[in-house]
Amino acid sequence: MLDFINPYYLQIGSFILINILLAVSVYVPLSSGQLSLGSAGFMGIGAYTSALLTINFDLPIFLGVLAGACLAGILGIIVGLPSLRLTGVYLAIATLGLGEVIRVIFVNWESLTRGSIGLTGVPQIGRELLNLVRGFGFEPSMIGLKNNQFVFLLVFILLFLIVLATIWFVVRQQNSRVGRSFSSIQMDEKAAESMGINIMYFKVLSFAQGAFLAGLAGALFAHVMGYISPSDFSYHRAVEILIFTVFGGSEVIIGSVFGAIFLTLMPELLRFVSEYRYIIYGIMLVILMAVRPQGILDIHLLGRFKGIKRSKGGMR
Amino acid sequence: MDKLLRKSFALCAVLMLLLLAACSGENAGSEGATGEQSGTLNAKIGVVSYLTGAGAAYGEAITQGLKLAQSEINEQGEVNIELVIEDSAGEAEQALSASQKLMSDDNILAIIGPTLSTEFFAVAPEADLNGITIMGTSTTAEGIPEIGDYVFRNAIPEALAIPTAMEKAVERTGAKKVAMIYGNDDVLTQSGFETMKKTAEDMGLEILTIETFQKGQSDYNAQLTKIKNTNPDLILASALYNEGAVIMDQARKMGIEVPFVGGNGFNSPQVIEIAGDAANGLIVATPWFGESEETKVVDFNKKYEAEYGELPDQFAAQAYDALYIYADALKRAGEADRELFHEALAATEDFEGLLGNFSFDEIGDVVMDVKVVEIKDGKFVEFE
Missing domain, CATH: 3.40.50.2300 (Response regulator)
Structure with a gap:
């Protein structure tokens, strides 16, 4: 009866949630006018840090993930400071370069990262959680679930909570003094500065937040996959993450979320056409970008939805 | 603007509907029961392969080799193998999703693939945990058969x-x-x-x-x-x-x-x-010397070229052999049961395949002789 809890669906679900985190990690710097393509690199930092700590020092996954995310955040601050001078395309290229540098370090630091072979045997969240609840004398069969169903369900729920908390935080921040400063910087840096906003502080803050989120997503990715290699954090990934945000709509956070869900689901739904699925995927991207260059969701569209709701409410 | 908007949404909606329809159609089609009927053993083998992207040539060679072997094996009539092929696009995540999809189907007996070692490292522990036999046909990196009991390969390691x-x-x-x-x-x-x-x-x-x-x-x-x-x-x-x-x-x-x-x-x-x-x-x-004069190699070359219009490479040959090894194990297992099949496969010894005499060692790695070849005057020849 609980067949719908299919590991396959839950696995896709988990990847979607991780991708949402990644999309948000691009969205946050973008909301202060900084286009960062370094997400893949920060993701790699988070993933490798957490994986190495948990493998070599038997650290609990929870601490590993936190350490991975924090290290990525700190690197975000360090990189964010000098790159303040850069804007627009220049910043994008610099961060893209940073991502590649990080990946090349993973490839070449063989004594630590085992080079391009990657790290195997990264402890997986689900299995650790299963062992934990077993410690309390709980068995998945008690609620009619198979072991692996239970494991995947737990991972999914955990990721869901993390994503929910992240989105809640970002939305709350947007409506706060910090968020207003971000958007004023995005609109016009000079004007914002003349209004007394500390540009340096807020720009580094949003950049570091993006790095932190990417690191968090990377660390979670490592513990969901159980195996990481530098090829997981290549240029390819950076572009993929950017597309989530740009495709879904970069003006509103819901756009990033939508983009990540849609673009992760698409290749899976298109499985039945096997070889042709990426052709269709590509065509759809081209069409949608041509029709809606600002992304699928934007403020006007959301405003209209709200307008409809309001007018309906008025009718009643 | 409004018109454009509505149009794009309509397009989107239609596409989604099409997708849903197609997906459900496929599910309904694959409900075929796995079991015995009139003496032939039916089995579904899952394949995860690199079919789209930069290295798609590898995946194509592999699936072509598998399909050729499948049609020959099914013609012989003792076993009837159905291949369920999924694309991994060369990415570990995708390979994991694809194999999750295969593994959640109870009718899948065993898995062949994925193509790259980086994909295999992500997939194999999961298959091993679920008790599903998995064999790599092109995964030559170190440490692959050591992943677990259910993990095999027939690719010659470096x-x-x-x-x-x-x-x-x-x-x-x-x-x-x-x-x-x-x-x-x-x-x-x-x-x-x-x-x-x-x-x-x-x-x-x-x-x-x-x-x-x-x-x-x-x-x-x-x-x-x-x-x-x-x-x-x-x-x-x-x-x-x-x-x-x-x-x-x-x-x-x-x-x-x-x-x-x-x-x-x-x-x-x-x-x-x-x-x-x-x-x-x-x-x-x-392991594969395409210019060899041996009859089985010449025959394979001919059949492969007739079917696909190109000469096979080692990936096609190894995949071809892999399915024969699976079919052989299935015959010895006697029924399409994951556990029996795993035991039978592990016991594979002195199997005479296209590439030569083949056995598994105790961890599921390859035991066979390799040939050394060199390119001379624009042709591969045996090295002396």
């Missing part, structure tokens, strides 16, 4: 192939000093390099220089100039064929005439196509 090639090459050329070049951002070429280096040290060869390159690089003059200045007797190149062929071409143009010893990824007829005469002098060890 640790077996490269030393054989190097020994034979050194024996004939009397080389004492070697230069090395390898791609350091690929699992296959990196683990190939490690094997080469270890073997060179064991054999007491002097390593003059070690150069690296990255996937997709097109200019190797810097590395080759260095190599040329050290004046080696032999060049050990751990490269995939696309980069390797270009390296050889540029090396010959620069006047480096010494032989190259390559790993498994370097072994492809494509090298001759890309590098032409410059490919002469490449020595590789391979």
Whole structure:
């Protein structure tokens, strides 16, 4: 009866949630006018840090993930400071370069990262959680679930909570003094500065937040996959993450979320056409970008939805 | 603007509906029961392969080899194998999703693939945990069969192939000093390099220089100039064929005439196509020697060419053999049961395949003889 809890669906679900985190990690710097393509690199930092700590020092996954995310955040601050001078395309290229540098370090630091072979045997969240609840004398069969169903369900729920908390935080921040400063910087840096906003502080803050989120997503990715290699954090990934945000709509956070869900689901739904699925995927991207260059969701569209709701409410 | 909006949404909606419809259609179709009927054993084998993206040629060769073997096996009538093929796009995540999809289908007996070692490392532990046999046909990196009980491979690991090639090459050329070049951002070429280096040290060869390159690089003059200045007797190149062929071409143009010893990824007829005469002098060890005069190889070449209009490479041959090994194990297992099948497969011994006499060792790795071949006058010939 609980067949719908299919590991396959839950696995896709988990990847979607991780991708949402990644999309948000691009969205946050973008909301202060900084286009960062370094997400893949920060993701790699988070993933490798957490994986190495948990493998070599038997650290609990929870601490590993936190350490991975924090290290990525700190690197975000360090990189964010000098790159303040850069804007627009220049910043994008610099961060893209940073991502590649990080990946090349993973490839070449063989004594630590085992080079391009990657790290195997990264402890997986689900299995650790299963062992934990077993410690309390709980068995998945008690609620009619198979072991692996239970494991995947737990991972999914955990990721869901993390994503929910992240989105809640970002939305709350947007409506706060910090968020207003971000958007004023995005609109016009000079004007914002003349209004007394500390540009340096807020720009580094949003950049570091993006790095932190990417690191968090990377660390979670490592513990969901159980195996990481530098090829997981290549240029390819950076572009993929950017597309989530740009495709879904970069003006509103819901756009990033939508983009990540849609673009992760698409290749899976298109499985039945096997070889042709990426052709269709590509065509759809081209069409949608041509029709809606600002992304699928934007403020006007959301405003209209709200307008409809309001007018309906008025009718009643 | 409004019109455009509505249109794009309509398009979106239609596409989604189409997708949903197609998906449900497929599910309904694959409900076929696995069991015995009129003496033939039915089994569904899942395949995860690299069918879209930069390395799609590998996945295509593999699936073509599998399909050829499937039609032959099914014709013989003892077992009836159905292949369920999923694409992995060369990414570990996608490979994991695809195999999750296969594994959640209770009718899937066992899995073949994924293509790349990086994908395999992500997928195999999951399959092992679920008690589903998985076999790699092209995964030559170190540490693969060690993943678990249910993990096998029939691809010759570099640790077996490269030393054989190097020994034979050194024996004939009397080389004492070697230069090395390898791609350091690929699992296959990196683990190939490690094997080469270890073997060179064991054999007491002097390593003059070690150069690296990255996937997709097109200019190797810097590395080759260095190599040329050290004046080696032999060049050990751990490269995939696309980069390797270009390296050889540029090396010959620069006047480096010494032989190259390559790993498994370097072994492809494509090298001759890309590098032409410059490919002469490449020595590789391979399980698959396409120019062989043996009847089974000639037959396979003929059938493959008739079916697909091109000659098979080692990936096609290994995949072809893999399905035969599975079919053989299935016959011995007597029924399409995951556990019985796993035991039967592990007991595979002295299986006479296309590539030669084949057995698994106790951890599920390959035991077989390798041939050493070289390119001479624009053709692969057996190395003497």
